[in-house]
Each structure stands twice: as C-alpha cells, then as structure tokens.
Amino acid sequence: MPFDNSFAELPPAFYTRLMPTPLPAPYFVAASSKAASLVGLDPALLSQPDFVEVFSGNHVPPRSQPLSAVYSGHQFGHWAGQLGDGRAILLGQLNGPHGPMELQLKGAGMTPYSRMGDGRAVLRSSIREFLCSEAMAALGVPTTRALMLTGSNQQVIRETIESAAVVTRMAPSFVRFGSFEHWHYRGKQEELRILADYVIRDFYPELQSAENPYLELLTEVTRRTARMIAHWQAVGFMHGVMNTDNMSILGITLDYGPFGFMEAFDVDHICNHTDQGGRYSYANQVPVGHWNCYALANALLPLIQDKEAAEAALDGYIEAYGDKFDELVHAKLGLSTSQEGDRALFDAMFKLMHENHVDFTLFFRRLGELRLDVMDHDRNEADAPLRDLFLDRPGFDAWAVEYRARLRQEGSSDASRREAMHRVNPKYVLRNYLAQTAIEKAQNGDYTEVSKLLAILERPYDEQPENEAYAALPPDWASHLEVSCSS
Structure with a gap:
C-alpha cells in the first residue's frame, strides 16, 4: 500500500x-x-x-x-x-x-x-x-x-x-x-x-x-x-x-x-x-x-x-x-416547488409527529404512498398504513387535507411523486435494536449479521422485500436500550 x-x-x-x-x-x-x-x-x-x-x-x-x-x-x-x-x-x-x-x-x-x-x-x-x-x-x-x-x-x-x-x-x-x-x-x-x-x-x-x-x-x-x-x-x-x-x-x-x-x-x-x-x-x-x-x-x-x-x-x-x-x-x-405557506405546513407536520410520537422513518416512507385520487368514503382505509401511526387520527386527517391541497396546487402525480419520495426517504436506517442484535451475535462469535446489516444499510432506499423485517417498528425490548460515552 x-x-x-x-x-x-x-x-x-x-x-x-x-x-x-x-x-x-x-x-x-x-x-x-x-x-x-x-x-x-x-x-x-x-x-x-x-x-x-x-x-x-x-x-x-x-x-x-x-x-x-x-x-x-x-x-x-x-x-x-x-x-x-x-x-x-x-x-x-x-x-x-x-x-x-x-x-x-x-x-x-x-x-x-x-x-x-x-x-x-x-x-x-x-x-x-x-x-x-x-x-x-x-x-x-x-x-x-x-x-x-x-x-x-x-x-x-x-x-x-x-x-x-x-x-x-x-x-x-x-x-x-x-x-x-x-x-x-x-x-x-x-x-x-x-x-x-x-x-x-x-x-x-x-x-x-x-x-x-x-x-x-x-x-x-x-x-x-x-x-x-x-x-x-x-x-x-x-x-x-x-x-x-x-x-x-x-x-x-x-x-x-x-x-x-x-x-x-x-x-x-x-x-x-x-x-x-x-x-x-x-x-x-x-x-x-x-x-x-x-x-x-x-x-x-x-x-x-x-x-x-x-x-x-x-x-x-x-x-x-x-x-x-x-x-x-x-x-x-415530494414537493417540487416552494410556495407561501409551506413553512406552516411543515411546522404543523412536525408538531403533529411530536405530539403523537410517530416513528420518524416510517412516517416519511409511508407518506410517499399517499394517494390523491381517493374518494372521501375510502380515504381512511387508503391512508390506514400512514394514519395508524397516529393516536390523533383526526389530527392527521386534518393535516392530510392541507397536504393534498398543496400537492394539487403544483399538479403532483402519484406515481412520479412516490418514486421521487422513495429516493430521499429511507426505508432502512441503523435503528439501535438492529445494531444491538448484530452486536450480541458478534459477541458470541457470529459476525454474519454485521455484514448482512451493512449490505442492507448500503441500499437504504431500495424496497428489499426479503429484508422487510429490518424496516419494522422496534420491539418492546428495544425501549430499554441506552448508549453512553463509554466505549
């Protein structure tokens, strides 16, 4: 070298x-x-x-x-x-x-x-x-x-x-x-x-x-x-x-x-x-x-x-x-233009996410699946994967009305917007519980999970259906994980 x-x-x-x-x-x-x-x-x-x-x-x-x-x-x-x-x-x-x-x-x-x-x-x-x-x-x-x-x-x-x-x-x-x-x-x-x-x-x-x-x-x-x-x-x-x-x-x-x-x-x-x-x-x-x-x-x-x-x-x-x-x-x-009122839309979104403790990564990934061409009586069912992240579902519904109106304002297309949003909103991030699982296996002499997790994280925006479990909400035991300055 x-x-x-x-x-x-x-x-x-x-x-x-x-x-x-x-x-x-x-x-x-x-x-x-x-x-x-x-x-x-x-x-x-x-x-x-x-x-x-x-x-x-x-x-x-x-x-x-x-x-x-x-x-x-x-x-x-x-x-x-x-x-x-x-x-x-x-x-x-x-x-x-x-x-x-x-x-x-x-x-x-x-x-x-x-x-x-x-x-x-x-x-x-x-x-x-x-x-x-x-x-x-x-x-x-x-x-x-x-x-x-x-x-x-x-x-x-x-x-x-x-x-x-x-x-x-x-x-x-x-x-x-x-x-x-x-x-x-x-x-x-x-x-x-x-x-x-x-x-x-x-x-x-x-x-x-x-x-x-x-x-x-x-x-x-x-x-x-x-x-x-x-x-x-x-x-x-x-x-x-x-x-x-x-x-x-x-x-x-x-x-x-x-x-x-x-x-x-x-x-x-x-x-x-x-x-x-x-x-x-x-x-x-x-x-x-x-x-x-x-x-x-x-x-x-x-x-x-x-x-x-x-x-x-x-x-x-x-x-x-x-x-x-x-x-x-x-x-x-998925917004291709900047408009007056965008900041208020963003602030309302983050406030709603904070109040409902919505999973950050899942919210933005699922937001890409939101459709404009949905009849009112079908909207709750169509929005369910995203909507169910919120305890305050009416609050989400109200924000989604504003978001859909903003999308229509710039003539947004569901298919192209979905593709664009999935290029910037990852499906896979290094959640603490995923790292902990790899660490525990490695501490027992099995290093394969480190390499597997690396391969998944190198393609964070890809669907990777075979690795769907790595995009799931953290299990209950993960809430007890802590990281500190000790290393």
Missing part, C-alpha cells in the same frame, strides 16, 4: 509519532467494499491475514508514518484543555479516484493523549461506528467512512468486561475545530497559522487567492457545518457528543460514539444517556452547531483580525442551515 502522510509534514508539535500496540490474535469481522473502492483496495483481499495484521495495528506498512494528533476542545460547553487522539493512530493517506484519504486505526492502543484510558475500543462500539459510518454515507450525509473492522479476544474493562476491536476509518482529514482551539488557547499564533495554511492548501485550495483566506475558511466551514446538520435533522440522526473536538474542519460527521436515529419522534429526544442536561438533544443540534462555529471563529480570530467580518461569516450559518433543511424537507414531502 503506497502510503503518504501530509499531516506528518507539519512540525512535531502537532503530533506524536508512535507505533500501534499489537492486538493479540486479531480476526476479521467485516469490511466495506464501497469504502475500499475509495482507496483502490480490493475488498476480497481485506479478510486475508496480511490485511488483518495491518488493520489491527500488528504490522505497519513500510511507507506508513504512524502518528497521533494533539488537539483540545470544549466538551459539553466547558473548556476541557488538551485532548488528542487517545486511542487513534493515523497510518497515512492512500490515493483514490476522488483524492487522498487518511486511514486511521481507532482502538490501536495507548498514546500520550489517552488521559488515563487504555487506548482500546470495544467490539460493541466499534460495530456501531463501522455500520453507522457506511449507513450515513449511503444516506448522502457528509461523513467519515469505515473501511474495516477487526476483533480480538483481548479483554477490555468498561462497565463490564468486553472484547477489544479496531475500526479502520477514513476521511480526507481528521483535523477538528479543537485542533485550532488547541493553539489559540496556548497563545501559539505561529502554530495556528501553520495549521490553517495546511488546511487551506490541502483541502480548500480555492481560498488561497482570497484577500483574507482565514476569513473565507471560517465562512466555508460554517456553511458546511450548517448543511451537514440539516442532513442530520432530515434523516433523524442524533450525534450525541457534539463537542468541538468532534467537529470536522471539513464539515463531515466525525466520531460515532453515542448516536441514534430518531424512532418515536420527540424534538427533545436525547440519544446519549451521559448527556443528563440534554445539551445535544435533537432540537439542540442546530444551535449547538452554531455555538461550535463561534468557538472555531474565536480560535481563528488572531488570523482573521476582523471581528465584525468573523461575526458576519457566522451569520451565514442560519441561512445555510435553513436553505438546506428547507430543500431537504420539500424533497421528503
């Missing part, structure tokens, strides 16, 4: 060079063929012993320059000081058809930034990150990717004793908001400039000729972050730990710790059991994303040197989010 490593060309203060800690008797769990294609690897070879050794950290390719990066950040709104890659080791970059991708081993052992941790990841959380990375990519959400997952019988102590695992994740860069905060709060303006110049040169080259490239960097990152969060909201995804050290400078979803896809819709839902105050609830993701961009702006201000311009750049967040979310919701409802 012809590795390169542009991050390793930065001064030594930005990272620590170190070798991964070997994982005893590693074994292959799963790999993503779609991720492999991004770096020119043959997915059929990834299960072979040589690749298992490389992507467990037991053998380092000759051209790799392993390192762990330093960064800082705000965690749950409080300055946490120095953090860094506590269990992640960057191998380097591989070139692919869309440019270089960094490959990073998560769970590869202790680093100088492990902060009393053991540097390991467990099979449970690694399966969740592996599956969700690829599921989000299939949904069209900007995200890091997951190439491969390996495991070991080595014991790791969390709330209970679990087995270790390593997930190989990929991104053009793993630089975070907290990477800039680190140097700002240390008063290291030269290092701050070096990092900003590196990011602009390698990932935003179009900004190099700008009058104030650092201001333009803030402007573009703010826009990308806003659009990313609009994608999250539109698919019902909740990140769970939106700390500034988990925010990508590229505007892609980074660090899948405690996360969740909305099931019974509740705008105040908290997916992370550790988040007692609800800072990262579904409703708060939008303002917290804006807050995080302010934290980045504060770190970049010594380079930008224009507070008013920086504030103006941050103002673009609301517009970028609003425009993207409006576009996505119009598509989810």
Whole structure:
C-alpha cells in the first residue's frame, strides 16, 4: 500500500509519532467494499491475514508514518484543555479516484493523549461506528467512512468486561475545530497559522487567492457545518457528543460514539444517556452547531483580525442551515416547488409527529404512498398504513387535507411523486435494536449479521422485500436500550 502522510509534514508539535500496540490474535469481522473502492483496495483481499495484521495495528506498512494528533476542545460547553487522539493512530493517506484519504486505526492502543484510558475500543462500539459510518454515507450525509473492522479476544474493562476491536476509518482529514482551539488557547499564533495554511492548501485550495483566506475558511466551514446538520435533522440522526473536538474542519460527521436515529419522534429526544442536561438533544443540534462555529471563529480570530467580518461569516450559518433543511424537507414531502405557506405546513407536520410520537422513518416512507385520487368514503382505509401511526387520527386527517391541497396546487402525480419520495426517504436506517442484535451475535462469535446489516444499510432506499423485517417498528425490548460515552 503506497502510503503518504501530509499531516506528518507539519512540525512535531502537532503530533506524536508512535507505533500501534499489537492486538493479540486479531480476526476479521467485516469490511466495506464501497469504502475500499475509495482507496483502490480490493475488498476480497481485506479478510486475508496480511490485511488483518495491518488493520489491527500488528504490522505497519513500510511507507506508513504512524502518528497521533494533539488537539483540545470544549466538551459539553466547558473548556476541557488538551485532548488528542487517545486511542487513534493515523497510518497515512492512500490515493483514490476522488483524492487522498487518511486511514486511521481507532482502538490501536495507548498514546500520550489517552488521559488515563487504555487506548482500546470495544467490539460493541466499534460495530456501531463501522455500520453507522457506511449507513450515513449511503444516506448522502457528509461523513467519515469505515473501511474495516477487526476483533480480538483481548479483554477490555468498561462497565463490564468486553472484547477489544479496531475500526479502520477514513476521511480526507481528521483535523477538528479543537485542533485550532488547541493553539489559540496556548497563545501559539505561529502554530495556528501553520495549521490553517495546511488546511487551506490541502483541502480548500480555492481560498488561497482570497484577500483574507482565514476569513473565507471560517465562512466555508460554517456553511458546511450548517448543511451537514440539516442532513442530520432530515434523516433523524442524533450525534450525541457534539463537542468541538468532534467537529470536522471539513464539515463531515466525525466520531460515532453515542448516536441514534430518531424512532418515536420527540424534538427533545436525547440519544446519549451521559448527556443528563440534554445539551445535544435533537432540537439542540442546530444551535449547538452554531455555538461550535463561534468557538472555531474565536480560535481563528488572531488570523482573521476582523471581528465584525468573523461575526458576519457566522451569520451565514442560519441561512445555510435553513436553505438546506428547507430543500431537504420539500424533497421528503415530494414537493417540487416552494410556495407561501409551506413553512406552516411543515411546522404543523412536525408538531403533529411530536405530539403523537410517530416513528420518524416510517412516517416519511409511508407518506410517499399517499394517494390523491381517493374518494372521501375510502380515504381512511387508503391512508390506514400512514394514519395508524397516529393516536390523533383526526389530527392527521386534518393535516392530510392541507397536504393534498398543496400537492394539487403544483399538479403532483402519484406515481412520479412516490418514486421521487422513495429516493430521499429511507426505508432502512441503523435503528439501535438492529445494531444491538448484530452486536450480541458478534459477541458470541457470529459476525454474519454485521455484514448482512451493512449490505442492507448500503441500499437504504431500495424496497428489499426479503429484508422487510429490518424496516419494522422496534420491539418492546428495544425501549430499554441506552448508549453512553463509554466505549
């Protein structure tokens, strides 16, 4: 593998060079063929012993320059000081058809930034990150990717004793908001400039000729972050730990710790059991994303040197989010035009969903089946699959009258609208109970469910009648599942 490593060309203060800690008797769990294609690897070879050794950290390719990066950040709104890659080791970059991708081993052992941790990841959380990375990519959400997952019988102590695992994740860069905060709060303006110049040169080259490239960097990152969060909201995804050290400078979803896809819709839902105050609830993701961009702006201000311009750049967040979310919701409802009154229609829909705790994914998928050409006396029966998601059926009926009127206003066709809506409203998402089932089988030595679930989630918009059970409402036992920051 012809590795390169542009991050390793930065001064030594930005990272620590170190070798991964070997994982005893590693074994292959799963790999993503779609991720492999991004770096020119043959997915059929990834299960072979040589690749298992490389992507467990037991053998380092000759051209790799392993390192762990330093960064800082705000965690749950409080300055946490120095953090860094506590269990992640960057191998380097591989070139692919869309440019270089960094490959990073998560769970590869202790680093100088492990902060009393053991540097390991467990099979449970690694399966969740592996599956969700690829599921989000299939949904069209900007995200890091997951190439491969390996495991070991080595014991790791969390709330209970679990087995270790390593997930190989990929991104053009793993630089975070907290990477800039680190140097700002240390008063290291030269290092701050070096990092900003590196990011602009390698990932935003179009900004190099700008009058104030650092201001333009803030402007573009703010826009990308806003659009990313609009994608999250539109698919019902909740990140769970939106700390500034988990925010990508590229505007892609980074660090899948405690996360969740909305099931019974509740705008105040908290997916992370550790988040007692609800800072990262579904409703708060939008303002917290804006807050995080302010934290980045504060770190970049010594380079930008224009507070008013920086504030103006941050103002673009609301517009970028609003425009993207409006576009996505119009598509989810099969509306090809924007009309006055659409916002009221959307607000009434979300309010009704919230009050009835309607399953988020099923609602939008079944909405695509709603027909215009239904006689009044047949309407309740025709709407039953969608209508029965609501306890307040009269409330749904009233909203459906308004929705049908809006569809007729633009001459909507049932067949073409259904096809269009099914292209943007997934049938399959990574529900917690599906992940838990795959995890429990894997913990008993059966890894087939991980690969099967991956294959289903790679085609989230397809009907897949043979996998209908994976689109069902969660079983009763799933209501007791909790995810937290422990991994």
